[in-house]
Amino acid sequence: MKKALRIACVILSAGVFLICAAGCIEQKSPDEYGYVMLIGVDEGKMKPFHVSMLLQRGADDDEGDTAGPLIAAECENLFEAVSLLESGLPFSLTLSRTSAIVISEAVASGGKAEELLDVSLGIVFIRYHANLITAHGRADAFLRRLQSGLNKNLTKLEKGFVEFSEETGYVPVVTLAQFYDLAWSGAGDVIVPLGAKEFADEGEARPAKEKAGGMANGTPGDRNAGTIGALAEEGVIYAVDLLGEDTFLPGYMTREDGLTGGMMGSAVFKGTRMVGVLNGTHTQALLMATGHFRHGRMHIPLPDGKKISVMFTGKGKPATTLLLYDEPLASFKIDIHAAIEQPAGVASYSRQELRRGIEGYLEGLLREIFSACKAAGADVFSLGKAAVVQFDDARRWEAYDWEGAYTKTRAKFTVDAQIVFDFTRSRVE
């Protein structure tokens, strides 16, 4: 009898324990959650931030031609945003599937990204491998542009974006973990993909282009470094200001249809503050120098004024050396495959001429990007990584003024392009 009572007690306690532990009390089914797929962060009017969230809900309804509802609230931080938004929703929000955080240009250039992201994101269940994106203009406007019948399943957006980056190199891929790492370790700076609404609304001008004047304002690389540094102190400087180049930037491409929001180019950060913008071509070249380039097409100008389409394929990490003199000297050796996609158009050039032309173009482009980013104080070539490994003591590294040394750094770029005429190497095929 006593034994039976004991067994009954054990079974009862185990039952109660399992019921509590397995979530049978206050259980929730998946349809009681709103899955936040993208978070947009803008400056608020009454409070520091205006946080908007694009949800993966309502995609199945008959009328719905949108990816899901966009909800927004002004708040002090992410915690408050979730609480405020939930107060007006019939379900709970979960941020565990968030694939990207989009920060507006105003927030990023004001250095407020640090204020927002300086919380343990694990507490709100945002995974550290979510992507970071900077929006040219407002982040909520960019998110609204992603609501489309073409984009009903937002869960596939991240995959598509990563594939686009790997196939073209027009945008980098930066996760929150990488942003945290580089922004606070001092071993380099990040470039973050740049998103924007792609087409101007009816009657709306394209102010940035008109303001900058595009290519007409000068040839690439002839800008004064001091002027760029001063501009960077004031706020964001654009590719047009940096390098006199405004093609391959979102909002400046004449394409029609598709999603009205797009991503092209990258935002240059110095620490946690956005200081500039690079276009798609600059981003490709920069990714080649940092070893993150997989594939991408460029249009290379030839001496006779024609442009040829070349498909580049990265050949692993470039060899980077840094000599820490008073004026540090950096050298990059980049190996790359270059498949000529229009062989008939270059029949008048020898292979050697073509090779020299392509290598010269890339080396020139890299030199220009390096000077522009150096003037803005952004170590986007991650030379800090090559500097830190030359120290054996953390205290000595912290005492060393790497930021000051970086502004005096000279760089030498050597590109070794392996020219291929084979059509089958072309991505078009």
Next chain:
Amino acid sequence: MKLNQGKIGRQEIVCAVAITACASGIFTPGSQTLYANGNPAYISMLLSAGLALCVFGLLVRAMRRTGAHTLWELLRFGLGSVAGRIAATFYTLLFILSAASLLSRFTLLLGQFVFPLTPGWNILIYLLAAACVPAWLGLEGLGRAARLLGWPMLFSLTLALILAAGNYEPYRLAPFPGDSMPGLAGFGARGTLFFLPALLGLLVVAKGAHGLSNAGKAGYIANAVSGVLAAVCRLCLGMSYSYKDLAQMHSPMYRLATGFKAEGYFSRLDVLLVFGWAMGGMLAAAFYIYAASYLYTNAFGQEDIRPSVAVFSGVAGAAALAPHLQFAPPEAVMAFLSAYGYILMVAPLLMAAMIARAHVKRRRRARGGAV
């Protein structure tokens, strides 16, 4: 006597001690101190495990020479009944604190990242039950559970390290080694606090592991496994985050598990992995509680170990809850213990071992003289 000891084989005891030392070496060190001067934690972990092994070896030798079968017998033989009991009480406290630090770490981890809306004490109750029940069942139950869970735990740890491999960048280990040689040695010595208690626990229950000889071999294997695993984990963490970033994390292993690059299936594997690690942590806490109870029962001539297990589980739970209720001990005390705790831990042991060996020598000489 109701000591719930039984007899377990070498595989069981190796698993129990390795899981205990691993859990302490990987999850309990405070990041702020560990990464204050660069990223050499993976070197200092190996040093710590090596130093713990040296102390363990000395103790095993001394026990063999003096004929002591357990740590309590060595303490009594070397220091006498009264001082031996004081030392035994000190080591009982050490085991309880080791269990409490594991409970506290996992309460914090689960409370912050898995159950953010649940109060700490609520989580702790579940964890404490998971630690108290195996300790109550005794060494045999503990050993068998450890043998059963050893491989899955090793799998969950290595899976996390493999899936996170996409984020590894060797430059993050720089500056290399990061600290001066005396600094590294100091960190290595302090780190013995994480590895030695598990080995001392093994010496406390050596009778249940088929004697000192078997326990000695088990200790060497378990310490080597846990030292290498802890160092590998620190190396992987060091390649994933800069030391400045790591110094601000209270649960770096969890951060590692949330940063897998693979999209889809593995993106939210962190919660499952954490539960695997928590099981290992609670088994380690159970081993500490059992060792504390066994030592106390031996030293103070108790007949039944179960009241001690119940009381020490409660004490460990209260100590684990204290920091969550803002009752943490003064910082000066914690800083002193963190800096010199290893000396306090090792000194009585070495003293007992040396005196005991001197006794034996004197006795042998006296016998030789008589002959």
